[in-house]
Amino acid sequence: MIPMTLVWLMQTALPAGAQAGTTGWTRWGGPTGDFHVAGPELVEAWPDSGPKRLWEIELGEGFSGLLCRGDRLYTAYSEEGTEIVVALDRKDGSLVWDHAYEAGKYPDVTDHFGKGPNATPLLIGERLVTAGIAGKVTCLEAKSGDPLWALDLHEKFGRQKRREEYGYSGIPLEYGGKILVLVGGDQHAVVALDPADGSLEWGSAPGRVSYAPPALLHLCGRDQLVYFSPTEVIGLDPTNGARLWSYPVVCFTENNLTPVAQCPEDHLWVACQLDGGTRVLKIAREGDAFKATALWESKTLKQGHWPSIVLGDHVYGSLGDSNSMFGAVNWRTGETAWKERAFHAAQTPPRPVNRYEGRASSASSCWNPASIPWSMPEPIAASRASFDS
Numbered sequence: 001m002i003p004m005t006l007v008w009l010m011q012t013a014l015p016a017g018a019q020a021g022t023t024g025w026t027r028w029g030g031p032t033g034d035f036h037v038a039g040p041e042l043v044e045a046w047p048d049s050g051p052k053r054l055w056e057i058e059l060g061e062g063f064s065g066l067l068c069r070g071d072r073l074y075t076a077y078s079e080e081g082t083e084i085v086v087a088l089d090r091k092d093g094s095l096v097w098d099h100a101y102e103a104g105k106y107p108d109v110t111d112h113f114g115k116g117p118n119a120t121p122l123l124i125g126e127r128l129v130t131a132g133i134a135g136k137v138t139c140l141e142a143k144s145g146d147p148l149w150a151l152d153l154h155e156k157f158g159r160q161k162r163r164e165e166y167g168y169s170g171i172p173l174e175y176g177g178k179i180l181v182l183v184g185g186d187q188h189a190v191v192a193l194d195p196a197d198g199s200l201e202w203g204s205a206p207g208r209v210s211y212a213p214p215a216l217l218h219l220c221g222r223d224q225l226v227y228f229s230p231t232e233v234i235g236l237d238p239t240n241g242a243r244l245w246s247y248p249v250v251c252f253t254e255n256n257l258t259p260v261a262q263c264p265e266d267h268l269w270v271a272c273q274l275d276g277g278t279r280v281l282k283i284a285r286e287g288d289a290f291k292a293t294a295l296w297e298s299k300t301l302k303q304g305h306w307p308s309i310v311l312g313d314h315v316y317g318s319l320g321d322s323n324s325m326f327g328a329v330n331w332r333t334g335e336t337a338w339k340e341r342a343f344h345a346a347q348t349p350p351r352p353v354n355r356y357e358g359r360a361s362s363a364s365s366c367w368n369p370a371s372i373p374w375s376m377p378e379p380i381a382a383s384r385a386s387f388d389s
Contacts, residue, residue, distance in 0.1 A: 024069030026123035028171045028213055034262065035309055055093040060084065063169075064130075065120035072096060074142070076117050076130050078103055083117055083132045087145060097145030104134030104152075109165045118169035118211075122179065124195050129179055133167040135159070137181060139198060149198040158186030160208045162230055163254040171213040173225070175238040180216075180225055184209035190227065190241055204241035210256035211305070219266050220285035226268070230254035233270050235283065235290065245283065247292040251276030257305035261315055263331045267295060269315050271303035278302060280331050296334045 029035050060077035067074040073088040083103040087096040103116065116133025123129075128142040135153040140146065153159075153168075162184075170182030178201050179193040188203030207229055214227035216238065225238040231254060235244040249256055251274045261269040263280065271278040279297040283290060304324060308317030315331045318324040319339060327339035 024067070024123070026067055026069055027173060028065060028120045028122075029215075033173075033216055035307070057088075057093045059086070061114055062116055063114065063118045067121055067123055067128075069123055069142075072142075074121055074123065074128055076121060076132075078115050078117060078133070081105075081115075083130075085121070085128070085130050085138065085140060085145070087128075087142070099138075099140055099145045099147060101132075101136070101138060101150070103132055104136060106134060106159075106165055106167060108161065109133075109167050113166050116167050118167055119171045120213075122172040122174060124174045124177075124179060127195050129172050129195070131168060131170055131172055131181065135168040135170075135183070137172070137179075137193070137198065139195065151193070151198040153181065153183045153191075154185065157183045157188050157191060157203070158206075160184050160186060160206070162208060162210070166211065169211045169213075170209065173214060173216055175216055175223070175225070180214070180238060182209040182214055182227060188241070189229070190214075190225065190236060192238075192241065202239075202241045204236055205243065210254070212256050213259050215260050215262070217260075217262050217268075219262075219268075219283045220290065222285070226260055228256035230256060233260065233268075233281075233292075235292070245290040245292045247279075247281055247294070249276060249279075258303045259307045261308045261310050261317075263310050263315070267331065268292075269308065269310065269331055271301075271308070273302055273304050273321055275299065276302065278334070280334070295332070298334050301329065301334060301336070 027033065030037055060079040062077040064076040068090065071090045073090050076083060076085045078084065081103055082100050084098055084100045086098045088094065089096055117130070118133060119131040121128055121130045123142060126142050127148065128140045130138050137151045137153060139148045141148060173180045179195050181191055181193060183189060183191055184207065186206055189207030189209055190204040192201040193199065194201055210228040210230045212228045214225055217224050217226055223238055224244060225236040227234055228249065231248060231250050232246045233249050234246045236242065237244055249270060249272050251272050253274060256272060258271040258273065263269055266283045268281045268283065270281055277297060277299040278301040280295040281292045282295050283292055301319065302321060303317060303319060304321050306318040308315050310331065313330055313332055314328045314337060316328050319327045319329070325339040325341050328337040329335065330337055
């Protein structure tokens with residue numbers, strides 16, 4: 001199965017933050033990192049003909065998401081062993097610039113889930129940072145696509161093997177003007193890089209990393225970088241890489257794929273596939289020490305790699321593994337509020353969510369948490385993976 005990137009632009013209501021001249025959608029998770037945006041009220045239903053499609057282009061293979069700032073869209077894909085980073089004109093999808101480099105490949109990788117790239121880029125100032133399938137970080141000038149520097153993470157910091165290897169997927173994030181990057185190395189599990197030249201600002205202790213994207217969260221009055229190893233969820237101090245807390249998350253494949261979702265009052269939704277189950281953690285602080293404890297745990301409630309969102313007391317997302325259903329779970333109790341069989345593997349976050357309207361959206365449709373139906377936000381770009389044999 002080959003994941004192909006199809007980029008399309010629809011005429012709907014552009015969410016705040018994606019307007020030209022504002023912050024834009026410059027990182028995984030959007031302006032706030034949690035796929036929420038403050039925007040106009042959403043329509044209750046699509047017209048029968050669907051939203052007006054302005055343009056469509058097909059790129060190559062990969063799972064990289066789209067970034068948007070001003071009149072530019074940015075993403076990355078691969079073709080025949082080459083990774084290609086592109087900037088597109090948001091008005092018509094025409095190519096502004098591209099930059100290609102050899103993708104590389106781990107010796108023990110399997111192509112079962114495609115050849116990458118897997119990571120969504122990062123816009124930091126006037127620089128665009130990408131991470132390839134073999135752990136190569138590339139920094140380009142966002143306006144022109146000119147290369148500024150490149151860094152092979154594993155050549156520099158080492159690489160610890162995983163039980164199942166599907167290629168690098170660490171999404172770069174910005175904190176304090178630095179680039180935070182997962183490594184999974186013999187020297188460091190996580191590093192902070194200077195965007196000017198890629199030099200090391202700090203490195204955490206050594207350790208493996210898993211496939212779920214990291215998250216920058218504010219917990220217990222302190223910013224934290226939360227990420228997964230193959231057997232734990234871990235909170236780090238993003239200023240220096242010091243470990244603050246950890247909690248076991250174990251399944252037999254050791255593949256932690258599912259992004260965490262922050263719940264109110266310093267709680268975290270931490271889900272896993274297969275026998276890994278789901279738990280909600282309470283992060284507490286006593287002086288300078290942090291501790292994670294489970295509010296509840298369930299071996300039967302599980303999620304694959306699909307992200308979720310939190311609205312009020314409920315988490316919305318795809319529940320289950322290969323036979324998933326879109327649904328809502330009360331994060332305080334672990335009780336399932338409802339499930340809908342019609343929407344398997346719904347990719348909840350790629351559609352902006354109006355946090356003030358109390359609505360969530362899936363890749364297929366939009367939902368009012370209390371009932372079920374609705375729509376989404378004017379031109380908004382979306383990338384989706386389709387599969388061809």
